[in-house]
Amino acid sequence: MMLDSFHLKDKVAIVTGCNTGLGQAMAIGLAEAGCKVVGVNRTPAIETAEQMHAGGHSFIDYRADLLKQDDIPGIIQQTIDAFGRIDILVNNAGIIRREDALDFSEQNWDDVMNINSKTAFFMSQAVAKQFIEQGHGGKIINIASMLSFQGGIRVSSYTASKSALMGITRAMANEWAKFNINVNAIAPGYMETNNTTALREDEDRNAAILERIPAQRWGLPRDIAGPCVFLASDAANYINGYTIAVDGGWLAR
Ligand code: NAD
Numbered sequence: 001m002m003l004d005s006f007h008l009k010d011k012v013a014i015v016t017g018c019n020t021g022l023g024q025a026m027a028i029g030l031a032e033a034g035c036k037v038v039g040v041n042r043t044p045a046i047e048t049a050e051q052m053h054a055g056g057h058s059f060i061d062y063r064a065d066l067l068k069q070d071d072i073p074g075i076i077q078q079t080i081d082a083f084g085r086i087d088i089l090v091n092n093a094g095i096i097r098r099e100d101a102l103d104f105s106e107q108n109w110d111d112v113m114n115i116n117s118k119t120a121f122f123m124s125q126a127v128a129k130q131f132i133e134q135g136h137g138g139k140i141i142n143i144a145s146m147l148s149f150q151g152g153i154r155v156s157s158y159t160a161s162k163s164a165l166m167g168i169t170r171a172m173a174n175e176w177a178k179f180n181i182n183v184n185a186i187a188p189g190y191m192e193t194n195n196t197t198a199l200r201e202d203e204d205r206n207a208a209i210l211e212r213i214p215a216q217r218w219g220l221p222r223d224i225a226g227p228c229v230f231l232a233s234d235a236a237n238y239i240n241g242y243t244i245a246v247d248g249g250w251l252a253r
Contacts (some may be wrong), residue, residue, distance in 0.1 A: 012079065014075065015030065018048050037052065037057065038075070038082065058083075073126065091120035094161075112160075137180025144162050189246065219246065
């Protein structure tokens with residue numbers, strides 16, 4: 001009986017940026033837990049679609065550029081047309097730009113802030129309106145970062161965007177908990193994805209990072225799937241506005 005509260009049978013989830021990496025692992029995890037999934041991607045999510053179809057899961061791959069917010073109404077409408085409702089939103093799509101703070105360009109500031117926090121906020125707002133119309137609440141999961149808690153180096157806009165994301169996770173949770181909408185976040189630690197290829201290929205940085213992680217390994221995309229399914233499920237109904245670190249103990253040091 002306990003495990004029933006983790007089940008997501010016939011729930012409808014939107015996952016942004018699921019053609020690779022953490023988004024792909026969360027989309028597949030949600031599908032394996034019972035969800036129908038709408039992926040939102042700038043380029044076709046070919047590998048994700050193949051894995052979804054091989055597993056017999058319902059998956060739609062919607063094309064949108066989340067650097068701007070114009071496509072949001074279309075994403076909502078497409079999901080309703082296909083599956084009739086929305087139950088879960090995972091704001092995962094994100095980018096990082098590296099530049100010294102002294103030279104940091106406005107373009108690298110605006111692009112990162114746009115996709116990582118502004119789009120995440122307005123996607124959440126649009127989905128929350130749909131949740132309220134449906135009358136049964138819903139779950140919003142934002143993908144934050146260690147840099148929601150720490151400063152980082154040469155990544156000013158990323159730190160700003162992910163700190164903002166943790167803040168608006170709390171702000172939205174405060175306003176929408178009364179509608180049975182749970183807004184929470186996951187802060188991944190150092191995970192093996194495209195995003196971190198350069199870091200992993202730099203021998204000195206790689207060794208320094210591994211030395212500091214109590215679990216003594218980089219995280220795998222699959223490590224994020226379980227916490228995502230949990231936060232999307234009824235088992236997490238009384239968790240509001242919290243950011244869970246999935247980091248092999250990095251923040252505990
Ligand atoms: P990734 O680069 O492999 O994936 C990023 C995803 O965002 C891709 O699906 C990409 O297509 C999508 N995306 C980028 N720009 C887009 C745009 N303009 N429109 C639509 N989609 C767009 O990186 P990842 O490591 O899987 O990162 C996923 C999320 O996790 C990001 O928000 C990232 O900041 C966060 N994160 C990653 C790590 C890590 O160690 N990998 C750590 C902390 C947080």
